[in-house]
Amino acid sequence: MKKFIEKLHFITHDIDQLTHTEQAQIACEAGAKWIQYRCLTKNDDELLEDINVIAEICDDWGATLIVTDHIHLNGKADIQGFHIEDMDADFTKLRAQLGEAVTIGGSSNTVEGLIRLAKEGADYAGFGPFRETTTKPNNAPHIGIEGYKKAMATLNQNGITLPVLAVGGVTSDDIEAIMETGVFGIAASAAINQAEDMREAYLTFYDKIM
Ligand SMILES: Cc1ncc(COP(=O)(O)OP(=O)(O)O)c(N)n1
Ligand SMILES: Cc1nc(C(=O)O)sc1CCOP(=O)(O)O
Numbered sequence: 001m002k003k004f005i006e007k008l009h010f011i012t013h014d015i016d017q018l019t020h021t022e023q024a025q026i027a028c029e030a031g032a033k034w035i036q037y038r039c040l041t042k043n044d045d046e047l048l049e050d051i052n053v054i055a056e057i058c059d060d061w062g063a064t065l066i067v068t069d070h071i072h073l074n075g076k077a078d079i080q081g082f083h084i085e086d087m088d089a090d091f092t093k094l095r096a097q098l099g100e101a102v103t104i105g106g107s108s109n110t111v112e113g114l115i116r117l118a119k120e121g122a123d124y125a126g127f128g129p130f131r132e133t134t135t136k137p138n139n140a141p142h143i144g145i146e147g148y149k150k151a152m153a154t155l156n157q158n159g160i161t162l163p164v165l166a167v168g169g170v171t172s173d174d175i176e177a178i179m180e181t182g183v184f185g186i187a188a189s190a191a192i193n194q195a196e197d198m199r200e201a202y203l204t205f206y207d208k209i210m
């Protein structure tokens, strides 16, 4: 089932300045239509407490709520989908488990990984890191502008239309060049939620992507 996927995904994160719910509220008030709640530090009760508040915010503002991992919470709150961070996860099995209506996104560091995600029925994929990210430092090579261009050309040659989002260390200054590579959109966290004015930062991203 083809799903609507937004071009700009805002990812919440454990930061000192703002709670996850505050981040979702500010992003939605600024126009966000896609919130990925990424919290890997709380127990289920605490997660559901956050998720129920964020789901209401998303409902009020017409935004899609995606939860990172924690697929056991499916059906326990008004969650539209899950972003699976395990790059080895079997998406065919996940689809069977979660059903057609649930949006399922995956991550990859390679074009081969993107092709696998597409074949296994992922609804979208985060492809990164664009450059170094402090949100989840990792050792994967940076994709960079040329990497996105090459990957998108390969996907096109193979007739793969999976929506690919650039992720990892993206700032508003990068948006134009990234979007010119042919990726579908961008997912970002730190450049928005750690900006001096989060609302302003979200709006800058939004204006440049849309
Ligand atoms: C849209 C989107 N893309 C990528 C990620 C991060 O996923 P991943 O890099 O797999 O996660 P870590 O293992 O680095 O935590 C995301 N959350 N959303
Ligand atoms: C959770 C996560 N992992 C990423 C990776 O590239 O592995 S990017 C990312 C979230 C986005 O991060 P930013 O704060 O840099 O926008």
Ligand SMILES: [Mg+2]
Pocket: 136, 138
């Ligand atoms: Mg990562």
